[in-house]
Amino acid sequence: MRGRGGGSYGRGRGSRGYASSSAHHSQGPGRGGEGGGTGGRLRHPPHLKGREIGLWYAKEQARIREKEDKETRPKIELSPSKRAKITELLGSLERHSKASIPTGAAAINDSHVMRRYRQNVESNVNAAAIRAGLRPGDIVGLVRNSEWDESLKNDLERKQSSPKYQTMMRFREKLPAYQFKDEFLKLMRENQVIVISGEAGCGKTTQCCQLILDEMIQSGNGSLCNIVCTQPRRISAVTVAERVTEERDEQIGRNSVGYSIGLESRIPERDKGTILFCTTGVVFKYLIDDPKLTKYSHVVVDEIHDRDVLSDFLLMILKDLVNLRPDLKVILMSATLNADKLSNYFRHCPRFNIPGSTFPVTEYFMEDVLLQTSFTFETNKRPQQRRCRGKNPRKSEDQGKSEDQKFKRMLESHVRKLERDKTYPRHVLKELIKPEAEELNLDLITSLILHICETDRDNGAILIFVPGWDQISKLSTQLQSCCNFSGCSILIIPLHSKLPTVNQKEVFSRPPSGRRKIVIATNIAETSTIDDIVFVIDTGRIKITNFDLQRNLETRDTEWVSMANATQRKGRAGRVQPGICYHLYSKARENTFESFKKPEILRKRLEEVVLQIKTLNLGMTRPFLKRLLDPPPYKSLELAIQRLIQLHALDSDENLTPLGFHLSHLPMDLQTGKMILMAGIFECVDPILSIAASLSFKDPFYIPLGLGQEKNVDRARRELGDGSKSDHLTIVRAIEGYQRAQSQNRERDFCYRNFLSESTVNLLMNMKKHQGYNLCGALSKYCYC
Numbered sequence: 001m002r003g004r005g006g007g008s009y010g011r012g013r014g015s016r017g018y019a020s021s022s023a024h025h026s027q028g029p030g031r032g033g034e035g036g037g038t039g040g041r042l043r044h045p046p047h048l049k050g051r052e053i054g055l056w057y058a059k060e061q062a063r064i065r066e067k068e069d070k071e072t073r074p075k076i077e078l079s080p081s082k083r084a085k086i087t088e089l090l091g092s093l094e095r096h097s098k099a100s101i102p103t104g105a106a107a108i109n110d111s112h113v114m115r116r117y118r119q120n121v122e123s124n125v126n127a128a129a130i131r132a133g134l135r136p137g138d139i140v141g142l143v144r145n146s147e148w149d150e151s152l153k154n155d156l157e158r159k160q161s162s163p164k165y166q167t168m169m170r171f172r173e174k175l176p177a178y179q180f181k182d183e184f185l186k187l188m189r190e191n192q193v194i195v196i197s198g199e200a201g202c203g204k205t206t207q208c209c210q211l212i213l214d215e216m217i218q219s220g221n222g223s224l225c226n227i228v229c230t231q232p233r234r235i236s237a238v239t240v241a242e243r244v245t246e247e248r249d250e251q252i253g254r255n256s257v258g259y260s261i262g263l264e265s266r267i268p269e270r271d272k273g274t275i276l277f278c279t280t281g282v283v284f285k286y287l288i289d290d291p292k293l294t295k296y297s298h299v300v301v302d303e304i305h306d307r308d309v310l311s312d313f314l315l316m317i318l319k320d321l322v323n324l325r326p327d328l329k330v331i332l333m334s335a336t337l338n339a340d341k342l343s344n345y346f347r348h349c350p351r352f353n354i355p356g357s358t359f360p361v362t363e364y365f366m367e368d369v370l371l372q373t374s375f376t377f378e379t380n381k382r383p384q385q386r387r388c389r390g391k392n393p394r395k396s397e398d399q400g401k402s403e404d405q406k407f408k409r410m411l412e413s414h415v416r417k418l419e420r421d422k423t424y425p426r427h428v429l430k431e432l433i434k435p436e437a438e439e440l441n442l443d444l445i446t447s448l449i450l451h452i453c454e455t456d457r458d459n460g461a462i463l464i465f466v467p468g469w470d471q472i473s474k475l476s477t478q479l480q481s482c483c484n485f486s487g488c489s490i491l492i493i494p495l496h497s498k499l500p501t502v503n504q505k506e507v508f509s510r511p512p513s514g515r516r517k518i519v520i521a522t523n524i525a526e527t528s529t530i531d532d533i534v535f536v537i538d539t540g541r542i543k544i545t546n547f548d549l550q551r552n553l554e555t556r557d558t559e560w561v562s563m564a565n566a567t568q569r570k571g572r573a574g575r576v577q578p579g580i581c582y583h584l585y586s587k588a589r590e591n592t593f594e595s596f597k598k599p600e601i602l603r604k605r606l607e608e609v610v611l612q613i614k615t616l617n618l619g620m621t622r623p624f625l626k627r628l629l630d631p632p633p634y635k636s637l638e639l640a641i642q643r644l645i646q647l648h649a650l651d652s653d654e655n656l657t658p659l660g661f662h663l664s665h666l667p668m669d670l671q672t673g674k675m676i677l678m679a680g681i682f683e684c685v686d687p688i689l690s691i692a693a694s695l696s697f698k699d700p701f702y703i704p705l706g707l708g709q710e711k712n713v714d715r716a717r718r719e720l721g722d723g724s725k726s727d728h729l730t731i732v733r734a735i736e737g738y739q740r741a742q743s744q745n746r747e748r749d750f751c752y753r754n755f756l757s758e759s760t761v762n763l764l765m766n767m768k769k770h771q772g773y774n775l776c777g778a779l780s781k782y783c784y785c
């Protein structure tokens with residue numbers, strides 16, 4: 001915004017830097033005027049001697065070069081009319097609030113932006129008023145349509161006689177969830193809220209919604225049934241919808257089943273007797289227009305153990321909604337939930353555990369892996385990955401050390417017991433006790449894959465859980481360059497939340513015959529069914545966001561997983577046949593795992609949370625947050641409000657500004673969102689999207705192993721930067737250069753010469769596209785329609 005007053009973005013910054021250096025030099029007598037470029041020769045101050053004189057001249061030359069450099073930099077001069085327009089736009093984005101919208105004033109107040117903003121504020125106020133005004137017993141849900149009841153019933157009966165439906169039904173009937181159908185439906189009929197648990201794969205997600213829908217249709221109540229089932233991730237919403245469609249012998253979006261994952265939707269064509277699988281964010285979009293969710297009779301919150309911020313919000317809204325809508329049923333499900341806590345939150349609602357599992361999964365721990373692979377750790381090798389510390393990497397050095405000591409004692413006692421029991425040979429125990437056994441070791445994973453290839457001739461697919469993109473990328477390179485997999489040809493598929501949905505879906509495709517599929521994924525795969533997975537390799541690590549309240553700092557740390565994560569991971573094997581799960585940590589390490597990770601709301605900055613509350617008009621932030629299942633600390637809320645005011649997303653009375661309103665519709669962190677919105681105003685969206693993508697993900701440069709390589713990478717960066725001295729512009733140029741090279745089919749060479757990770761550049765380009773869609777989506781939906 002520096003350009004606003006001065007009209008020249010580059011100049012404002014440059015002149016400030018220059019002023020400070022000239023102040024320093026003005027003490028020296030004999031200077032030939034500002035900048036030394038007076039036509040006269042530079043003269044050093046007379047009191048300097050010997051080496052000091054040389055140093056003085058070197059410093060002066062550097063200063064002159066810097067000044068010349070600044071003068072030759074491109075400057076943006078804005079015409080007075082453009083400057084006025086931008087100033088006006090910025091002002092309108094940052095100033096107006098619900099409380100202070102002036103009517104009929106300047107043209108800007110009648111713009112599309114302002115009209116949509118006002119409309120949203122008004123409709124939210126109305127929605128909140130309706131919510132507050134509703135009394136228990138008021139009928140606000142679905143309205144019966146007897147014709148529909150009849151036609152849905154006939155349609156289901158017809159379908160039930162189709163051979164495909166019957167084949168699928170034979171499979172469904174074997175699932176534990178189906179076998180306990182009567183108990184489940186009875187509980188459902190008699191209660192408004194229930195909590196369902198059951199082992200991974202027992203059929204909660206695919207069966208419970210169908211059981212409800214079919215019972216409603218068969219009992220002549222089909223027109224009163226629309227089920228919305230939330231999933232924590234886009235990929236699981238899509239795959240579950242596809243699976244359920246298949247089980248019902250239907251077409252997705254054409255009959256009873258559909259999905260919606262933000263920008264991509266296949267909503268059922270009929271509007272009664274349906275099941276919609278969606279991400280939690282989508283329900284929030286519905287809540288904006290329909291705060292009582294009147295279109296739905298049942299809300300199923302699946303994988304509730306995930307406890308992301310939106311799910312916690314949803315729980316709180318549902319807690320209010322069940323009072324206002326006695327006809328609304330709520331089902332909370334997970335394989336690994338804290339059933340007591342949830343039940344207490346919903347006034348001690350009943351819990352139901354579905355007993356039994358589908359296929360057995362054999363578990364192996366580090367000690368077994370070392371035995372099977374005969375792997376030995378290289379003690380003096382540089383660690384491949386930083387060690388994960390206990391449960392909480394943010395602990396102080398002392399706390400960390402004492403935790404390490406405690407664990408060491410625990411491991412030693414575990415090893416002594418194994419020694420006594422003679423369960424494992426001595427050489428395995430020698431390896432197990434080494435500190436390296438606690439590190440994430442890609443060589444060990446490669447050895448284990450080799451072992452699987454040697455022992456399993458059926459090419460069963462392997463799913464490997466790693467903490468982040470770095471490990472996905474390094475491991476794929478390592479596996480690809482390793483040609484000896486016992487004659488077994490492999491197909492590597494990465495799975496990361498930053499990949500576009502279309503790439504994420506590749507993990508479900510079958511490999512060509514004779515090839516073994518290896519999926520390398522983050523915890524995003526914890527809730528999906530990849531039906532050909534037989535082996536799971538769990539490194540036991542997870543990347544997690546933590547918020548240090550004292551330092552007001554949000555970090556991404558690699559930590560040990562919780563038991564809930566480990567159980568979910570194990571559950572990805574054995575979905576359609578018996579499976580094997582290899583945990584790359586010892587049984588002793590597993591004993592240190594906490595049951596669940598802290599809910600996200602306690603680990604995150606709250607700016608986005610506050611903005612959501614304001615956008616949905618859920619009332620005052622402080623009382624709202626207090627009613628959550630796990631209320632966040634007061635101080636973190638204060639910090640969030642202060643930061644939102646600084647960003648002009650809220651005004652000083654904590655009202656949402658138009659800028660805040662737009663930011664709340666951009667699914668990215670607020671500063672990045674603001675930068676992208678501003679880029680729209682300054683007409684420089686493309687380069688800013690490159691910068692935004694790299695800031696939200698990572699820098700595409702890598703430093704290869706080997707002495708002196710840092711210098712080569714620096715040189716490549718400088719050359720790409722073309723004298724800009726800006727890391728951000730260097731990344732912009734790297735991506736532009738890659739695109740140019742791609743059009744000439746020499747992108748590999750370009751990446752190799754410039755130390756760029758091709759997979760990261762590709763991911764950044766995809767993120768740019770996605771953020772671009774988000775920007776268009778947010779603007780077209782909320783500004784111009």
Ligand SMILES: Nc1ncnc2c1ncn2[C@@H]1O[C@H](COP(=O)(O)OP(=O)(O)OP(=O)(O)O)[C@@H](O)[C@H]1O
Binds near residue numbers: 199335529
């Ligand atoms: N996409 C699919 N392809 C093939 N079989 C599937 C698919 N999805 C589910 N199944 C089968 O249906 C069973 C039940 O799956 P479902 O997702 O309902 O289990 P769940 O109890 O919800 O488990 P989780 O909590 O792990 O998701 C699986 O064990 C598997 O056998």
